[in-house]
Amino acid sequence: MTLRSALIGSAALLAMAAGPVVAQELTAVSFGGAYGAAQKKHMIDPYIEATGNKVLFEDYSGGIAEIKAQVEANNIQWDVVDIEVIDLERACSEGLLEVIPRDILPPGDDGTPAEEDFFPEALANECGVGVIFWAIIYAYNTETIGGGPPSTIADFFDTETFPGKRALRKRPQVNLEWALIADGVAPDEVYDVLSTDEGQARAFAKLDTVKDDLVWFDSWSQAPQLLNDGGAVMVQSANGRIFGAIKDDGRPFEMVWDSNVFDLDVWAIVKGTPNKDLALDFIKFATNTKPLSGMQDVAYGPTRRSGAALVDPAVTNDLPTAHIDKGIKADGIFWADFGESLGEKFNEWLLQ
Amino acid sequence: MADIALAAPPAATRLTREEAGFARRELTRRRLVAFGLVAPLLIFIGFAFFAPITTMLHRSVYNPTVVELIPDTLTVLEAWSGEGTPAPEILTSMAVDLKRLANERTSGKLAEELNRGLPGTSSLVKSTARKLRRAEDAALATDGATLLLDANPKWAEPELWQTVRKVGRTYTDTYFLTALDLERDAAGSIGARQSARIYVQLYTKTLRIALVITVLTLLLGYPLSYCLANAPARTANILMVFVLLPFWTSLLVRTTSWIALLQTNGVVNSVLMSIGITSEPLEMMFTEFATIVAMTHILLPFMVLPLYSVMRGIDPSYMRAALSLGSSPIPAFIRVYFPMTLPGLSAGALLVFIISVGYYITPALVGGTDGQMISNIIAFHMQQSNNWELAAALGSLLLLLIIGLYWVYDRLVGADNIKLG
Amino acid sequence: MSEFPAYFTIWHKIGIYALRFTAAAVLFFLILPILVIIPLSFNSQPYFTFTEGMLSFEASAYSLRWYHAILENPNWILAIKNSFIIGFFATIVATVLGTIAAVGLASPDMPMKRVITALLLSPMIVPLIIIAAGMFFFYTRFNLVGTFPGLVIAHAALGVPFVIVTVTATLSGFDRSLYNAGLSLGAGPLRTFMDVVLPLIRPGVISGGLFAFVTSFDEVVLVLFLAGPDQRTIPRQMFSGLREQINPTILAVATLLVIVSVCMLVTLELLRRRSERLRGVA
Incomplete structure (x- = not known):
């Protein structure tokens, strides 16, 4: 192939590759x-x-x-x-x-x-x-969990009774709500508390207590995998993912509906x-x-x-x-207002 | 060389003026031809590579967002002394701007920018904008200040307005300061950042990880290169496949392998548990350890190849002479052999260090939160927090570091001496 | 063994053996991760680990299902196609521009040679994340983000340094008087280049092209920032797979990629031998 024909040929092919996308x-x-x-x-x-x-x-x-x-x-x-x-x-x-x-x-x-x-x-x-x-729940693996079956959101934060890694999705949403409920805030007051500086500090303080036992994931599809391959004994998950793992793959998982975040x-x-x-x-x-x-x-x-x-x-x-x-x-309006600032705080907290 | 000869020709071979002129023209012509050959690539690289880098550098100090969003408020704010609550017309102007932003659905952008200057502000801006969205224009024009303060009394605080003024500058050093964990206080003097300080620590960690990897590749690569260089040519060629195959294998393939090896139920844990070294699987995945091991594996060929090519060129008779003259092996090695390998060693070490400082993919996949390096946080600000200016500032600092290292490399090794395969 | 000279002490011999043992261990460390994924890719279970059955070599524990999965998944097919298209054009651009520039750089008359060489090689050194961020900002202005030309340009810029390095290495053994002879016999620079220079440096050009191709073929950071859904490539697909949904399809792809790299390695070795032969003749 001479230089020229190579150039012409590639220009033509490039035009094809980049050409107008099929309309529909x-x-x-x-x-x-x-x-x-x-x-x-x-x-x-x-x-x-x-x-x-x-x-x-x-x-x-x-x-x-x-x-x-x-x-x-x-x-x-x-x-x-x-x-x-x-x-x-x-x-x-x-x-x-x-x-x-x-x-x-x-x-x-x-x-x-x-x-x-x-x-x-x-x-x-x-x-x-x-x-x-759908709902955000947490699930555990009955084969790897120690300390009996967990049943409340407080159990998720109780690393003494239920040792092992917990997996959460890497963002403030839902995690901060759970931290407050586990810390004793009434479920219907969660967003009011979370809109104050003290409430936010309280939520992060609660997360701090389990920070060393946390594994973070980005995508919902990782949750059942982490539970399956031993990366965590409890995972936050969308209910459907765990349902599928139990029903279709016969995994030994159990869902905990306490304090589920409905969305x-x-x-x-x-x-x-x-x-x-x-x-x-x-x-x-x-x-x-x-x-x-x-x-x-x-x-x-x-x-x-x-x-x-x-x-x-x-x-x-x-x-x-x-x-x-x-x-x-789940309160979308709360997160519209606080998503930016809590997101920033959360990421700085993660890196500390 | 050629121009030195022309500038000061030896007297004996002095050229006639005509000949000198011809030679000069000929030289100019040849220079133009040479440069003409390089020019198309220079133009291409200028567009494809240097222009993007320059754009990134510019972006780290340039942020016109707030000026575009609330130009009127910023103009009237200039009259404010910087103390106490600003005058009512300034508050009114902000109220009018906020209503407009809420209707244009751009209040989120203002909230985001202000929140970067003063953490916690975004909810104030957004909730106020939502309340003012329904306000009457006429009421806003006359009574905007009251409406703004009714929506949230925090609008009376001077600290907030100082932030508005600060983020309202088109050119700013804020992002560089943040990247260095610094901030400017109300009086304008620079001090340590009050909220989280993370970036300096992250740079230090990145340098530390890069150094550990460089030392590891050196410790592993040196004996290997030595054995390869001193093995018979046939054996060495065959064994080199073990170095070259990983070198040519896709980075993602090698990272995938390490995931399969290191994960909780992975190959390494299975082996360790089956031979009884440990009863519980070790936590290796998503740690700094995983980052270091996988990157050492990936970068080892970059150390072995230059070391090997230097060692191959060392005449074994030097060592033989030293040993046969009665020197012990270790002093002989340190005084005779080691100095001769320094060129390869420095080339390999610098290359490994430079590459690992800017590494992104492997830490992103195996490093978890612990094993993240500076590149990962740049990617995070590009893709997750959408703080492009901070990403650009962090990137500019990293670039400065790399240019420094590249300069050292060029001095010690020469950039054109990079060897491949 | 008799290979040691008489003046070697026993400690010296032990030292040599220890050294060889270390070297063997390092070679093992280098190659093991590459080899371990190959059997795993034939796992009949959807896991990244060796199952009991695999360890006892039961035929039923092995299967080709993940290879079928590649063929059945349109996303993988698209990714494979895109990787080759982008790689091919990036290679052409990088090789053509890089080879011509290398000839210029090799000329003794090239002004500011050191600086220009350092500039042209810098895409190899600047961290990809910086390049990716810069390109994202800059290419957006020209609507190049999310397009094939955008990725081709980006990957070509990354491949150029490799072409320059390899072609320059071949040119160092090239007799410039041949080029000057061509010029003085009345051929234009382009003609001289095509007829005289190119045939002699062809091995260097081809191996530079291979490097450029592999660079593009392996690259994922720029793709993450610059590609749209239409431009997903193999590494991009692997990256998101590893982040989101680990399944052995990735291992099957990885195994195929190992085979590709073995082919590359063999081609390069053949080229190296040929280049040595050519230079021997010249």
Whole structure:
């Protein structure tokens, strides 16, 4: 190959590689693992089949940082994102998400108009449409735990009775709430206490007592792995991940519902995406009765009443809605206000 | 060399003016040709590499965000003396700006910037913005100051306004100060940072880890290189595969291996437990130990290769002479052999040290919280906390360190003497 | 053994044996991690560890399921394709520009040679995280983030130093009078380069190109900062896999990559021999 033909050839190939993207290609981002698999099965694949559009389905580990980086650099890579409601208010109020008009949502399979069919929490924020009800719980491995079965959130912080590593997700959300409850704060006062300097100091002081026994993970899919491969004896987890590990893989895990933090996930659209129409089209499809009810595969509750009717009674007791009285609801507005400052404090605490 | 010859030609071979002119033109032409060959690459590297580095350096002192968000408030704030609560029109202007930001959904950015100047401020800004979002424009214009203070009495505190003024500068040394665990107090003098001090400690830790890795690669690499260099050529060539194969194997593959080896139920723990050295699995994964072991493995070839090529060139008869003349092996080694290996040793050690100071991937994957190095915190500020200016300042300091080391390397070894494979 | 001279004391001999033992242990340390992943990648269980069955060599404990998993996962297929596309173009850019520049740098008439060489080699030394951050800020302005050209440019910049080093090494044995002869016989610089210089330094160019390719093929930090979902590469895919969902598919990919590096090693060795032969002839 002469120099010239090599150059021409490569220019041509490069043009092909970089050339205009196929018009109908959507990038959807969610949490991977068992949950991602359920979404792929009930939302992504049926959508591809129904419309012929291409969907690139990516994993991320939550939080708003990556969305923020894309919006601030004006370099949008993602179109549709699955966001935890604990982060949604902040993302929406910081202008990282598009507003999703409610009138485009189709009625449920039984004909109920969307606004009545969805549970109110699922449409509470204008930037998202609810996908699941889920809960953050902690679980233990019955084979490696010492000191009998733990049953309360205080047990999670009790390293004397229950020795061994505990794994938490590496962010302040939920961890600070748990620390306060374990320290004796009444569940319904947690967010009030946490908005004071003293309350924050108290939460970090409680976390300090177990700091040496903590293992941190980034992504929900790591939680069952840590429990399985011996990295920790207790892990914080989304309930569905542990449910899947017990039901599908037969792992010797047990869930503790005490002080579970009850939350929703929504589909949202990244602000400024060139594929906004396609993204709306996908959300319309994916939040219909049938796809939503498929989320029961991983023990997450559907956000439409018409979907709840389709839930297998055998699973009902594993859904977060059955344990709501033992937990608290994640406060997205609190975290919109305090996410930044507590995030910074948390990271400095981690590095100290 | 050529221009020295032209500048001071020996008298005997003095050229005619015409010849000298021709030679000079010819030299200029050749220089232009040589430079012309290098120019395309210089332009390319300038765009692809040096311009990005310069942008990063600029970013570490340049932050126009706040000026763009609340220009009016910053202008009226100039009239404030710096003590007591600012005048009502300043508060009103802030109230008007906050309402606008809340509607544009950019109050979060202001909250973020202010929070960096004064930890804990973000919730104040965001909750106030949310309350003012519903306020009437007319009421805001006349009574903005009261509305602002009603929303949160903290807006009366001078400390907050000093922060607004501080973060409202387009060019700032704040990020460099933070990167060095320093801060400027209200009077403008620089002192140790009041809240967490972490970065200096992290730089020290990075240097310490890099030093430990350099020493380890040296301790492991020196005897190996010695044996390879003194083995028969055939054997040495075959054994070199053990060094070159890891060298050519993807970094991620080698890191993956270490995860498989070190994790709680991993290969090392299984072996240790089956031969009864320990009954409980050891915690090796996600520690500084894991970072050091994996990086020593990954960087060992960078030590062995220069050492080997230097040792290969040392005539064994020197050592033989010293020994046969009655010197003991150890003094003979220290006085005769070791000094001759210094060029390879310094090349390898500097290279390993330079590479490990800036390492990111391996600590990120096996280091947990303990084994994080400065690169990891830069990545964290780039990707997680979105504090790009601080990331740039931390990066600039790291770059300064590396340039210093590179300069030493160039002096001692010569950058163009880098050997590969 | 009789290989030791008569003046060696017993301690000296013990010392030599200890040294050899150390060297053998270090070689073992170097190669073991590479070898250990190969059997693990044939695990029939979804774990990163040796199962009982594997240790007792039961056939059922081994399987190819993780290799099938690569083929069945469109993300891996895309990653493999992208790695080769990006690597190929980055190599072309780095090799062409780097080789021409190396010829210029090797000229005795090159002005400011030391400084320019140090500048051109610096991408090899500057920590990747700094390069990645800088490129993220700068490439965003040209809409190069999340595009193939952006990654190609970034990787080419990283590969250039390797091309310069290897080509310069080959050129050091190159007789410049051949080049000057070409020029004085009336051929232009480009023609002379293509017809006279290039054939002689080809082994150096090819091994420089290989280095550039491997640099791009292995690179993950820049990809983490600059690539969009469309541009995921093998290392990127491995990185996120190791962070999020460890399963033996990564080990299977790793094993395939070890085979790739063995091929690289063999190619380089052949090139080295050829280069020595060529120089011997010249």
